[in-house]
Amino acid sequence: MTLHGQESNPDTVSMCKMNMVLHEITDPRIVHGDVLENPKLIDGSELIKYDRILANFPFSEDWKPSGKDKDSFNRFNYGLPPGKKKADFAFIQHMIASLNENGKAAIISGQGTLFRGSSEEEIRKKMIFGDTETNLQGDIIEGIIELPPALFYGTTIPGCIYILNKNKPKERKNKIIFIHAARDGHFANLPARNKLRIEDIEEIVTAIKNYKDVYGFCHIADLDEIEENESNLNVPRYVDISIPEKLVDVSITIEKINTLKGNIATSKKIVNDDLEQLEMDTLS
Numbered sequence: 039m040t041l042h043g044q045e046s047n048p049d050t051v052s053m054c055k056m057n058m059v060l061h062e063i064t065d066p067r068i069v070h071g072d073v074l075e076n077p078k079l080i081d082g083s084e085l086i087k088y089d090r091i092l093a094n095f096p097f098s099e100d101w102k103p104s105g106k107d108k109d110s111f112n113r114f115n116y117g118l119p120p121g122k123k124k125a126d127f128a129f130i131q132h133m134i135a136s137l138n139e140n141g142k143a144a145i146i147s148g149q150g151t152l153f154r155g156s157s158e159e160e161i162r163k164k165m166i167f168g169d170t171e172t173n174l175q176g177d178i179i180e181g182i183i184e185l186p187p188a189l190f191y192g193t194t195i196p197g198c199i200y201i202l203n204k205n206k207p208k209e210r211k212n213k214i215i216f217i218h219a220a221r222d223g224h225f226a227n228l229p230a231r232n233k234l235r236i237e238d239i240e241e242i243v244t245a246i247k248n249y250k251d252v253y254g255f256c257h258i259a260d261l262d263e264i265e266e267n268e269s270n271l272n273v274p275r276y277v278d279i280s281i282p283e284k285l286v287d288v289s290i291t292i293e294k295i296n297t298l299k300g301n302i303a304t305s306k307k308i309v310n311d312d313l314e315q316l317e318m319d320t321l322s
Contacts, residue, residue: 040080042067042086042239074101074128077111079136085111087138093129097195101125111135115174117161126151127161134165134178134202142180143202148195152271153181163269166214166261177261178202179214181246184273186220188232196220198273200245210249214264216243216276217256224255254279 041063045051051070058066069078079086103118113135119127126147133143151158168176177290181201188194203210219225219234219242226233234242245256257276267275 040065040067042088043075044069044071044073044079046070046072048135069286074125075134077113077132079096080111083110085113085136087141088136089138089141091133091141091143091145093133093143094146095126097193097197098123098150099125099129101128103128115172116164119158119159119161120156123159124154127158130200131161134204137202137204140205141202142204143200145198145200145202146185146197149184149198149272152198152273159269161269166264166269175204177206177212178204179240179271180206180210181215181217181218182271182273183242184220186225186227186232186234189225189234206289213258214271215246215249215256215258216271216273217242218254218273218277218279221279238274 041058043054043066045054045068048070051068054068055066058068067079071078077085078270100122101119101124103121106114108119113132116127116131119125128150130145132146133145139145151162164174164176165178165212166176168174179200180203181199183199183201185197185199187196189197219238224241225238228233241255245252249258251257255277257278257284259276263276
């Protein structure tokens with residue numbers, strides 16, 4: 039296994055390199071630089087293609103989309119996201135372009151990318167349905183995991199995880215699994231920062247492996263259902279997060295009401311009898 043990474047913050051690069059040493063990884067390639075403006079993990083004039091990518095890019099960063107339609111690495115074929123605080127899909131598309139034909143990625147993003155409109159909506163549509171005119175591959179989103187708020191350092195913004203797969207297994211093609219991992223009780227609600235516990239992570243992993251609906255937690259949606267929702271990938275659109283009401287047995291309820299009415303009538307009679315007796319004792 040070979041580990042590569044690019045990061046624009048020099049302090050993070052230094053910590054990463056120390057981390058490699060501490061874990062006795064002898065041949066990592068950790069480079070410093072802005073991945074959108076100057077990708078450095080390249081082989082000649084091409085991006086290196088990876089089997090697996092893990093990424094946690096900065097949410098809602100500014101970027102410069104001008105001229106990126108002629109990007110020499112052809113990274114932004116799904117569309118150019120707007121510039122001001124909307125670099126999210128630029129990062130995501132860089133990851134897609136860096137996957138090989140069987141590659142998978144897990145990318146942490148702000149939840150705004152799931153439902154924002156305009157050019158970001160068009161990018162989502164192409165990632166889901168592809169584009170026959172340009173022969174652009176669709177159906178690369180395997181799963182969306184909604185995360186609880188206040189999970190990350192420096193922000194309380196709730197995030198999500200895109201699970202991408204360029205070669206889905208047959209039984210998962212044209213489907214996306216939506217997981218609501220932000221439910222109360224499914225994470226540790228701590229004073230400073232929330233946390234996904236081991237059991238919470240295992241629950242998510244089990245849901246992905248089992249790949250079946252679990253009420254209130256996960257749902258498998260086909261592309262028709264997603265199209266009905268206008269390519270909005272917000273998890274509550276697919277996972278019912280309401281608390282189910284308890285079923286009421288009408289006949290038993292009516293019986294209880296009648297019993298209460300009888301008890302009330304008996305109590306009234308006892309009270310009236312006591313009042314009459316009290317009045318007679320007072321007169322005598």
